[in-house]
Amino acid sequence: MTNLLFALSVAAIAAAGLWLALRRDLVDIVIGLALVGTAANLFLFGAGRVVEARPPLLAAGETAFAHAVANPLPQALVLTAIVIGFALTCFAVALALRLAGGREVDGDALSAAEPPPARDGEPGGLP
Amino acid sequence: MNAVLLLTALPVLWPMLTMLACIACAGRSRWQEGVAFAGAVGFVAITVALLAGLADGAAYVAHFGDWPAGFAIAFRIDRLGAAMLAVSALVLLAVLLYPARVDASGPVGPWSRPLLFGLMTGVGGAFSSADLFNLYVWFEVMLIAALGLLVQGGRAAHFEAGFKYLVLNLVGTVWLLVAVGGLYGVAGQLGFGQLAAVLPGSGQAALVTVFVALLLLALLSKAAAFPLFFWLPAAYPALPTPLLALFAGLLTKVGAYGVMRVVGEIAVPVAQPLLPALGWLAVLTMLAGVLGAAWHWDMRRVLAFHIISQIGYILLGVALGSVAGLAAALFYTLHHIVVKANLFLIGGLMRRCGGSFDLRRSGGLSVTRPALALLFALPAASLVGVPLTSGFWAKYLLVRACFAQGAYAWGGVALLVGALTLYSMSKVWIEAFWRRPEAPAAAVVPLPWRAWVACGALAAITLAIGVYPQTLIAFAEAAVADLALPNGGGR
Amino acid sequence: MHATPAVHPPLAAWVRFAWLLPALLFALALGNGRWPLGVEFAWVAALDVAVAFHIDGLSRLFVLLITGIGALVLFYAPAYLAGDPRLASLVRLLLAFMAAMLGAVCADDLVLLFLFWEATSVLSFLLVGFDHEKPASREAARQALLVTGGGGLVLLAGLLLLLEAAPGLRLSTLSSLDAATVGQPLFAAGVALVLVGAMSKSAQFPFHFWLPGAMSAPTPVSAYLHSATMVKLGVYLLARFDPALSGVLSWWADALVAIGTLTAVWAAVLSLRERDLKRILAWSTVSALGTLTLLIGLPNEWGALAFAIFLLAHALYKAPLFFVAGNVDHATGTRSIDRLRGMRRALPLTATAAVLAGLSMAGLPASLGYVAKDVMSIAKSLSEPMWLVGAASVVVSAVGVAVAAVAALRVFFGPADGPPLAADGQGVSLRLDLPPLLLALCGLLLGLFPAWAEPVLLEAAGVVAPRLAGALPVLGLVDGPRLGGVAIVVALGAATYGCWDRFHLLLERLRPLDAFGPAAGYRLALRLVKSGGALVGRRMQNGRTGFYLCVSVLAVVALAAPLLPPPRWSATALDGADLGFAAAAALAVVGAVSAVAARDTLARLLAAGLVGVACAMVFLFRGAPDLAFTQLVVETVFVVVAAVALRRHRPLSPPPRVGALRAAVAVAFGALLGGLTLAVQQAPPDTQLSQFFLGASLPQAHGRNVVNVIIVDFRALDTLGEIAVVLLAAVAARPLVAALRGADAATAGRSVILAHAVAFLYPLMLFTAALVLLRGHNAPGGGFIAALLAVSASAAIALVFGPAAARSRLPLAPPALAAAGLVLALLSGLPALLLGQAFLTHQWGEITLGGFSFAFSTVLLFDLGVLCCVWGALAGFCLRLLGEGR
Incomplete structure (x- = not known):
């Protein structure tokens, strides 16, 4: 049940994230990508297997783990990925807000860097 | 002090220190320029030292934190990595030598140089690392630095370019993370060498194949392969010329390098059944890139699509999965980085002389600027694959490897794309150099000597490889032979 | 004539004497050296490519043509472009081209051959586009480059296949290949590709159309590249390959005969359609190239001999005729045969040269053209009866006579109502008249005394037909019956000449058929490239972020999902879960669903925050307190900061709908990730790394x-x-x-x-x-x-x-x-x-x-x-x- 539930939640988060990212609102896109990142982190965490286990902490006085503990490596990797993802998400929010600049901006109509073709079908001129 | 351990860490440490130094003098432009240039010179020196020490085929290995192999993150710089580092350093030097404001393509702000060295940190790490998750980290370093450089221009075009780049590359990064996590989950290892040892005998062959495929696809999206290339033409043309040249030269090639590593070292037997698909993707990449290039009129977009097309060639070599194929891919990559960076730099000079990046609004440069014409002709010919330039030998090696393995269709497409590249470059030549401009030419503006030196030196490399390719071919073959024997020995 | 730079740089003296260099080489090649001559230097050992030259009789004939005519062209060019500031660059390009040509005909190594071959293509691009301010010149240059350059790539493919089939192959070792090697399908395929490459270079049907277009080049270029040298490179290569292939590859000779005949007839007929003197000559050159191909394909050694003689004869009459056309153009500013009449009064020496060259072209007795035709007819008569080829050759010869008459008679004789001489006073100096006169006189002298040329020609023919080496036929004025044949051809030619304008009108009416010709194929290919480019540059790269994202994800999912092993339903999949974990996972799903269902941005943000909190709970219940805490703080800070920042954000109105395709991609993406998660969970774990970390953490790294x-x-x-x-x-x-x-x-x-x-x-x-x-x-x-x-x-x-x-x-x-x-x-x-x-x-x-x-x-x-x-x-x-x- 654990495995199924876990996989289901990864799938749901990923699908919802991409669904949002495929909307045309810039902030929705960023939120969606953040969710997709969360799903990836969850998957990475799952790579260490989601079994019931104690945290990989040695209590004071212990010198070795006597009981089953969670796999510490994916945790460390996920921690790294979370922080990187957070930095990128912050950047993305700032970029989306700057791009929108308080206006309604359609993510499918960003044409300053990619001008649409000219009337005769030839490529449009870049600034 | 252990010189080997120091030298192995320097491809990351040096640019990172330069980055910090550039941040420290963010307010003083001249100082920062000097620091950056010194940093580039130092980087070149480091890579030269690395290459010099690798003549006998060993590799520089460092296990960070001095933990045992397999448990520590390892840097393992073999000839393949060292060559990529060296050519990156060279392009970096040329790009920094090239004056920042040679055309009106955008300013270079006080934060561009720190970001530039941040980018080089990622590049250096990616070419040195022998750990899959660590590779992911360096890709993220490159991604955020590239994004920063994209938006530094501060205009709508820059933000839009940055946004598309961000969205598409974040997804590529997610695939990378999933593939790395999955391989760890299945094989329990992250080091290249450990994975190479474990993957073939894994009891989870099907699952391993999926994750290797995902890893390849993630790297392909970083390399701008078909149909994952959208971010490149969407973003690159917004960059100022020197940065554009650096991006064009390096970024996609890091992805291609990753593909080489996976196919040639990490997952040699696992990737074999995936290679035909990779080959056809490479074919589509070549075709899509060159067709897009042939259609466009803006020099930057023409060249941006050519990057995609050339990536296709490199991937085709990798897809052959043989020593000859990988050697061809490596030769192609090294030659192409120099040529592509140079073409963008020269494009900036053409913009300055002709008044526009748009070929429809340029013209007559062969009369007013014969020296520039010559300077352009060399890398352009190399891109096409005209004999006596580096590009000819690159294509020759590749097509020969295709034919030797019976991949006649792939080799044939490679040659066809060569013909289409000829079409595209002749279009640039005819429009920008031959056609008389509609507006009377403005006064002939002088071109800065630094630009001449930067472009001339890169062109000289192209020519030198073209005239005497033996050294580089032998090197590429030796470097690839190292891959087949991942336990080539540390030092 | 040319308007751009107003400043004329002082003309360097070397330009006027550049012709001495090829002249010297010509003399050297004419001297009795020891043939064949071979040199070799190591070059790219890794690819077995060497700088290897092998100069035998065939090469020598070409070297003589290249240097001899090259010297005259370089002598001619300074006078033709007198006062033009671009003269020096023209001379430089011509010298470079000459070097490339010499390299190509002397190269022994196949890669070296290709190198020079492509160099001639690139240089011809620059030379054809010399007047690059004219759109027609640019277009012609591009056409020539794409056809010959593209053909060059086919040649490269062919050479690579040959090297694959016969490693270490050199041109000089071609003839010593055993039949087993030549018989390989790979080898045959290589030969076919080499044939295509050679056809593109030598303007054989269906690649012939670039040559008449290339006539926008200055006259020295046309005379050199398009009559005497470059276009013959393809024929040269065919002649090189012929001895090794004829008799072994069954289709080889037939293909050459068929292609040659078709090209010769096609071009001969189309030359009637032109009004521009240079273009008429160009078409007749194509026709001659077809004849040369045909001669290589003839199975007996007389064919080889005829090939050598006709090669020389053609160079000696066609180059002067191009010079003549150039002189007329230079003097009057026009090349239209409708306007040119009676030019002999104004240009007496040019007229003389034209008549002398015309004699040889028409194949009249006492000219080298006659000798060539003579040997050709012997060669054909010795072959199996090929009546079609015979008939074709009559047509080709008759049109040749007519073209000769147009160039020599129509332009120079008749009433003196031709166009006035150009106003700029640039008459035709002796320097312009000397080269055509010299060449045409050579054609006549060698016709009278063929023995002078015999050693060179026999040596060349002996390379193409090794059996010829023993028997030395004597060239000379031949007996009566064949003279009769000449008379018939001349009469037909005269008739053609007489009806030239009528033929012209007839062919003009057929012009709509061009829409199905090879040139239309070229244009179609360019259009295809363009529409393919629009497909990529406009339809795919359409600027829409969502489209990019959708396609990128779809591609990865579609490529990776088929590899996913089908899920296994093991007992562990249904193991009970503790309540906390189950609640956390359920909360994550709820958060995800509400993020999709939420109506405004803030709600979506909060839903995303809920997902983050759920993740933190998952971490907490699965032994990762550090992660749980990190996730929780990150999520909180993000939601708070974003919520504040979002106050200025204006969402799209009406809210965008996610199309069915995009929604499907999102679901597929989630499904793939979920499937991967499940699959990994079910695989047996390898905990080697973690065991080490767990064990070493305290004793070695001092951390709990x-x-x-x-x-x-x-x-x-x-x-x-x-x-x-x-x-x-x-x-x-x-x-x-x-x-x-x-x-x-x-x-x-x-x-x-x-x-x-x-x-x-x-x-x-x-x-x-x-x-x-x-x-x-x-x-x-x-x-x-x-x-x-x-x-x-x-x-x-x-x-x-x-x-x-x-x-x-x-x-x-x-x-x-x-x-x-x-x-x-x-x-x-x-x-x-x-x-x-x-x-x-x-x-x-x-x-x-x-x-x-x-x-x-x-x-x-x-x-x-x-x-x-x-x-x-x-x-x-x-x-x-x-x-x-x-």
């Missing part, structure tokens, strides 16, 4: 919190890269968020109690952060978590007192703090390098200070670096975003 030890020690390099990302993100975002305005009055209107509470909380939170940092190595915590606490402390200050206030309470400005953090982290790794250990090997020690001993470690320095870097960068971010929202 294994996750933290991994972050700061075992995999500290990842962390270093990661804080570099954080720092770079802060630097990267500088243009995105406006600089903080001065002290803002955000406190106004806020609860005093809240203000006091926050002011009190701030140092408390920082203190907690310090504690978390210090104990992180042994208990949940560490640099990240401490940093996130500090960030939330700063954010709290900013929310209440305004971003500027929060910023003023940071120990350093945000970017400086972040950079300082990275410096600290780097510094913690450097002592190891000095001690000869790997970077980031942590050092442990104790400092005794006044009776107390402090354990000291670089690990703490590293973690402090992480704290500072993440705090500085993220606090800077949050503060700016919060400032943005105001």
